[in-house]
Amino acid sequence: MEAFYDNEFAEDAPPVVHFENVGVRYGMGPEVLRDLTFSIEPHSFQFLTGPSGAGKTTLLRLILLAVRPTRGLISLFGEDVSGISKNALTDVRRRMGVVFQDFRLLDHLTTYENVALPLRVQGKEEASYRAEVVELLRWVGLGDRMHVLPPVLSGGEKQRAAIARALIVRPDLLLADEPTGNVDPSLARRLLRLFIELNRLGTSVVIATHDFSLMDQLDVRRLVLGDGRLHIDE
Amino acid sequence: MSELSHARASRSSAPEGDKRPLPASLRRNAPLVPVDSAGGQALAAVIAILTFLAALCAGGAELVASSSTQWRSDIAREVTIQIRPNPQRSIEDDVARAVALARQTPGVEETQAFSKAESERLLEPWLGTGLDFNDLPVPRLIVLKLQAEAKPDFTKLRQALRDQIPGASLDDHALWVSRLSTMANTIIGVGVILVALVLLAAGLAVTFATRGAMAGNREVVDVLHFVGASDDFIAREFQRRFFKLGLRGSMVGAGAALAMTVTLGFVTRSWRASPAGDQLEALFGSFSIGWRGYAVVILIALAVALITGIVSRLTVRRFLNGNG
Ligand SMILES: Nc1ncnc2c1ncn2[C@@H]1O[C@H](COP(=O)(O)OP(=O)(O)OP(=O)(O)O)[C@@H](O)[C@H]1O
Ligand SMILES: [Mg+2]
Numbered sequence: 186m187e188a189f190y191d192n193e194f195a196e197d198a199p200p201v202v203h204f205e206n207v208g209v210r211y212g213m214g215p216e217v218l219r220d221l222t223f224s225i226e227p228h229s230f231q232f233l234t235g236p237s238g239a240g241k242t243t244l245l246r247l248i249l250l251a252v253r254p255t256r257g258l259i260s261l262f263g264e265d266v267s268g269i270s271k272n273a274l275t276d277v278r279r280r281m282g283v284v285f286q287d288f289r290l291l292d293h294l295t296t297y298e299n300v301a302l303p304l305r306v307q308g309k310e311e312a313s314y315r316a317e318v319v320e321l322l323r324w325v326g327l328g329d330r331m332h333v334l335p336p337v338l339s340g341g342e343k344q345r346a347a348i349a350r351a352l353i354v355r356p357d358l359l360l361a362d363e364p365t366g367n368v369d370p371s372l373a374r375r376l377l378r379l380f381i382e383l384n385r386l387g388t389s390v391v392i393a394t395h396d397f398s399l400m401d402q403l404d405v406r407r408l409v410l411g412d413g414r415l416h417i418d419e
Numbered sequence: 420m421s422e423l424s425h426a427r428a429s430r431s432s433a434p435e436g437d438k439r440p441l442p443a444s445l446r447r448n449a450p451l452v453p454v455d456s457a458g459g460q461a462l463a464a465v466i467a468i469l470t471f472l473a474a475l476c477a478g479g480a481e482l483v484a485s486s487s488t489q490w491r492s493d494i495a496r497e498v499t500i501q502i503r504p505n506p507q508r509s510i511e512d513d514v515a516r517a518v519a520l521a522r523q524t525p526g527v528e529e530t531q532a533f534s535k536a537e538s539e540r541l542l543e544p545w546l547g548t549g550l551d552f553n554d555l556p557v558p559r560l561i562v563l564k565l566q567a568e569a570k571p572d573f574t575k576l577r578q579a580l581r582d583q584i585p586g587a588s589l590d591d592h593a594l595w596v597s598r599l600s601t602m603a604n605t606i607i608g609v610g611v612i613l614v615a616l617v618l619l620a621a622g623l624a625v626t627f628a629t630r631g632a633m634a635g636n637r638e639v640v641d642v643l644h645f646v647g648a649s650d651d652f653i654a655r656e657f658q659r660r661f662f663k664l665g666l667r668g669s670m671v672g673a674g675a676a677l678a679m680t681v682t683l684g685f686v687t688r689s690w691r692a693s694p695a696g697d698q699l700e701a702l703f704g705s706f707s708i709g710w711r712g713y714a715v716v717i718l719i720a721l722a723v724a725l726i727t728g729i730v731s732r733l734t735v736r737r738f739l740n741g742n743g
Contacts, residue, residue, distance in 0.1 A: 249645065251641075251645070271649070271650060272649065275644075275647060275648070275649045275650075278644065278645060278646070278647045279647035283645055283646075289638070289641075289642050289645075291451075291639055291642060293449060293453040294449055294451075295449075298449060302451075302642075302643075302646050303646040303647055305451075306451075306643060306646055306647055306648035306649075306652055307647060308652070350646070354647070
């Protein structure tokens with residue numbers, strides 16, 4: 186196994202994500218999350234869980250900087266992000282892979298183009314990534330669906346396309362929101378193995394789920410949200 | 420699991436080359452920002468119409484510009500002496516004296532005195548035939564053709580004519596030339612302003628269309644941001660999309676304008692025999708725009724397409740900066 190990530194992340198590397206007393210509300214509503222203080226270490230693997238509506242998606246959106254905290258401090262890759270510039274934001278996002286709960290595939294692009302999108306927006310030549318995109322698509326079982334537009338895909342196929350899109354850049358941080366919600370248990374296991382493999386290569390993985398059968402397959406840290414607060418099961 | 424390792428390994432070692440060939444259909448590279456086809460068609464149509472109008476304005480201005488230079492040089496190279504008949508004098512003697520005086524003026528290349536019959540024929544179009552011109556005091560004209568580039572001084576000639584031949588007057592057409600120039604310059608100025616206004620209107624139409632496309636593609640723009648696209652990248656994508664739309668529209672508009680000019684050229688040529696044709700030709704020359712005219716029309720089409728692309732890019736940047 187390639188081990189170059191281990192050198193990159195020395196023991197004292199800053200946490201990939203660090204929250205300090207973070208609270209957030211939507212508009213004038215009640216605080217959805219409050220007093221969150223936690224870190225996600227480089228190379229770590231954790232589940233994020235809690236009942237529906239507990240704020241798992243909201244927490245991931247905070248990390249993505251799609252939602253700004255109403256109070257508290259967030260740092261990503263060791264940098265405080267409260268006054269982050271647009272360019273720095275773009276750089277941070279290029280280090281993250283996201284699987285959205287609702288997939289967010291672009292309906293006017295084929296599966297192949299959707300998966301290649303993160304590379305394309307970095308200005309890479311198509312010839313330089315074509316083979317690896319095709320390989321990854323085959324691996325997630327979409328080898329014969331790559332020229333199809335997303336509206337034609339089944340829920341599980343869309344999910345796999347969304348996962349492939351998040352993995353293609355081999356991010357430093359993977360955020361996956363219910364990545365196995367639409368697939369059968371055996372495919373869920375296969376996808377989980379994919380995340381484990383990615384983690385072994387150095388990526389910090391956060392999987393939001395309320396699927397206990399999935400979490401029981403792996404004895405890792407669990408971030409549990411309830412009543413807007415975070416409780417950590419090491 | 421080993422499959423993935425293989426994928427990773429192949430990624431870092433051999434990205435391309437020795438692999439089995441991949442289907443060419445993979446290179447689809449659809450535009451990243453879908454401009455919805457109805458809105459896109461409407462914008463292309465608006466741009467086509469605006470380009471058509473701008474091309475006509477510019478073509479017209481260019482036509483006036485080139486034919487007015489011709490008029491001016493033609494008219495300025497001629498001076499006329501008019502001699503009004505005076506019952507106490509022999510008009511033929513007066514004409515001969517005037518010709519002699521004119522010939523002494525440096526810069527005059529040629530003199531042409533209209534005979535009585537010729538002068539009467541000049542009046543025919545206005546007075547009709549079958550009139551007895553003996554009853555009318557028909558003035559006589561002497562046309563002096565000047566040497567090219569010569570700017571003779573007519574004060575002496577004018578003075579001599581006044582002293583020796585009462586009823587003779589010299590017209591160097593200066594008033595005419597200056598009036599024509601003013602008129603031509605006004606027409607050209609108005610044409611330029613119209614072109615500028617039309618380009619401005621095209622820019623505004625593109626701004627609105629871009630804002631509409633941005634609002635309609637909010638989800639797409641968000642996803643592009645999340646997967647690591649910079650504002651600049653997104654703005655360039657919009658620019659590319661709108662440049663193509665603009666180019667399509669402006670080519671259609673410019674093509675229509677050129678087609679219309681060519682058609683009008685044919686029509687006026689077939690009219691040439693008729694008096695109306697003569698007048699049109701007097702005003703516009705042969706009504707065919709030269710290569711400069713074509714160049715102006717094509718330049719305008721390109722300018723419109725460029726404006727479309729650049730304006731949409733700037734609009735996207737403004738929009739993205741204003742929306743966090
Ligand atoms: N855009 C929004 N505007 C207002 N309230 C919101 C918005 N998004 C989420 N919420 C509220 O925030 C709370 C947390 O929602 P969130 O989507 O984070 O929950 P979740 O844990 O992801 O739920 P699920 O497991 O069903 O996906 C909910 O009460 C929800 O109604
Ligand atoms: Mg959710």
